[in-house]
Amino acid sequence: MIQAKNVSLTYADGTVALRDVSLNIRPGEFVYIVGPSGSGKTSLLKLLMGIEFPSAGSLYVMDQPIVKREAGRIRKLRRSIGPVFQEFRLIQGRTALENVLMGMRFLNIPNRQMVNSAKEALTKVGLGHKASVMVEKLSFGEAQRVAIARAVARKPALILADEPTGNLDYDNAINIMDLLYTLKDKNTTVLVTTHATHLIGNYHDTSLIHVEQGKISVEHRGEQK
Numbered sequence: 001m002i003q004a005k006n007v008s009l010t011y012a013d014g015t016v017a018l019r020d021v022s023l024n025i026r027p028g029e030f031v032y033i034v035g036p037s038g039s040g041k042t043s044l045l046k047l048l049m050g051i052e053f054p055s056a057g058s059l060y061v062m063d064q065p066i067v068k069r070e071a072g073r074i075r076k077l078r079r080s081i082g083p084v085f086q087e088f089r090l091i092q093g094r095t096a097l098e099n100v101l102m103g104m105r106f107l108n109i110p111n112r113q114m115v116n117s118a119k120e121a122l123t124k125v126g127l128g129h130k131a132s133v134m135v136e137k138l139s140f141g142e143a144q145r146v147a148i149a150r151a152v153a154r155k156p157a158l159i160l161a162d163e164p165t166g167n168l169d170y171d172n173a174i175n176i177m178d179l180l181y182t183l184k185d186k187n188t189t190v191l192v193t194t195h196a197t198h199l200i201g202n203y204h205d206t207s208l209i210h211v212e213q214g215k216i217s218v219e220h221r222g223e224q225k
């Protein structure tokens with residue numbers, strides 16, 4: 001699903017965000033990415049989304065090389081990725097339901113079925129009753145949950161979620177982690193950055209990527225309960 005070999009990312013201003021990252025993530029893996037603020041978690045997800053490109057090393061996502069000159073093919077790759085951005089990136093002036101539908105616009109399924117799936121996703125994140133509310137009227141935590149619904153509704157092969165429980169209370173955070181974890185059974189690969197390390201122990205058969213000043217270490221965690 002994801003193969004990285006000696007990948008580094010240096011931003012235009014010279015900041016080295018990731019150094020010598022090597023990774024191999026199999027389809028259906030559930031991976032937590034943890035580490036202090038500024039350690040490089042979002043940078044890693046941006047590489048996997050093809051928003052940033054390796055300054056050195058090689059990176060493949062679903063067999064697609066992440067290099068600048070493949071921009072067209074990377075746009076296509078993104079249709080198989082459900083992104084949850086740290087800053088949500090919802091479309092203002094549209095309802096929660098419309099935002100979820102935006103994430104599904106590339107799917108070749110009948111409109112009615114699409115609306116049903118979108119509503120189902122909103123219900124799963126506890127927002128069935130807010131489907132027709134404009135996103136700018138939602139609370140931070142509600143907006144975050146719309147962003148998660150948008151990512152999961154399209155049933156992507158790969159979910160890349162950046163701090164998806166950052167603004168949620170304990171019950172909502174558990175609900176979201178449970179929801180993401182259930183995707184594992186559908187063979188969806190899920191990578192989640194999180195500061196909510198107290199929640200991680202609830203889930204077995206996951207991997208943990210520790211990011212520290214741009215360096216990573218990987219830990220595989222088997223059955224816990």
Ligand SMILES: Nc1ncnc2c1ncn2[C@@H]1O[C@H](COP(=O)(O)OP(=O)(O)OP(=O)(O)O)[C@@H](O)[C@H]1O
Pocket residue numbers: 011012013015016017035036037038039040041042043044086
């Ligand atoms: N566009 C950019 N240009 C230059 N430096 C950047 C850019 N984006 C991020 N950085 C720097 O790269 C480093 C890693 O940032 P990143 O956003 O990946 O951290 P993070 O682990 O996601 O942090 P947080 O937990 O606060 O979200 C930081 O030093 C940050 O200042």
Ligand SMILES: [Mg+2]
Pocket residue numbers: 041042043086162
């Ligand atoms: Mg971040």
